[in-house]
Amino acid sequence: MxxxxxxxxxxxxxxxxxxxxxxxxxxxxxxxxxxxxxxxxxxxxxxxxxxxxxxxxxIPKKTHASSYVCSYCNKQSNTRLSVQLIKLNQRIEHTCCAHCGLLRYQQIEKEVSQIICYDFLKDTMISARIATYVINSDIHLNTCQPQVIIFDSMKKAKQFQSGFGGSIHNFEEAIQVMLEEKNGDRCCQPQIKRRELYAKHIQT
CATH class of the missing domain: 1.10.10.10 (Winged helix-like DNA-binding domain superfamily/Winged helix DNA-binding domain)
Structure with a gap:
């Protein structure tokens, strides 16, 4: 052959x-x-x-995000930031961002055969289980909070962190952070940008 x-x-x-x-x-x-x-x-x-x-x-074929709604928070998914959960029954769930992807995975872990995401810099598909996560950086992407950004290597994550801050975690650690933030009622809250916080500070 x-x-x-x-x-x-x-x-x-x-x-x-x-x-x-x-x-x-x-x-x-x-x-x-x-x-x-x-x-x-x-x-x-x-x-x-x-x-x-x-x-x-x-790997399911990449399609337009407008076709999907996040299975965790019900927002429209974003192709560049979305996460796909491939279940054992071959059905696929989409989440709008890594924040929701991690929380949804934690809910249905036993049903999931693979979880796929995209490297933030190269937009290439990687397995979420071996990815590196930067949480709560200063860059604003209009995603669910706390914001999670994905990289395919620790080196790239550290380079990003040096410029934009945030904490670095592996897959299991990132899930734990999401759960802790969820219990603190920060889950899926809209983000207030720095200039808006600054404006409020000036007024007080």
Missing amino acids: LPRERQQQILLWVEEEGALRVSEISKRLAVSTATIYSDIKPLVKQQLILKSLNGIFY
């Missing part, structure tokens, strides 16, 4: 099953895992699939 034929078969399987281990693909196609890694590399680059540590996941 030629590489292109194997790639087509891999795409068919992952679309049907949602996720596959590289070792399982290797057995099915009777080739080495090194060959499979070589086969999936261009598929990952084209954002047809998402690679994890031990396997691959199906």
Whole structure:
């Protein structure tokens, strides 16, 4: 079987099953895992699939955000900032931002096979479980509060933090911060920009 034929078969399987281990693909196609890694590399680059540590996941085709409503706060989702939760039954939920994505994941964790988001700088798809999160930075994106910005590496997150502040967290830590803020009634509150706070300060 030629590489292109194997790639087509891999795409068919992952679309049907949602996720596959590289070792399982290797057995099915009777080739080495090194060959499979070589086969999936261009598929990952084209954002047809998402690679994890031990396997691959199906990525739904990117569509216009206006088609979706956030499954956590019911706002219209924003393609660049949205998060997709792919459930075990292959249904997909969309949230308007990482804030809502993390909270929704915490609600239905056992039903989710994969959670996908976008790197803030490159707008490329990444697995939310291996992403780095900057929370409560000074940049204002008109998202739910506390604001969460996603990066595909710790290095980029630290570079962003040096200019815009905020705290850096991994996936599990970010969920915990969201839960603590939610209990403090800061969840999904509209953001007041600095100049508005400054104007209020002058008036008092």
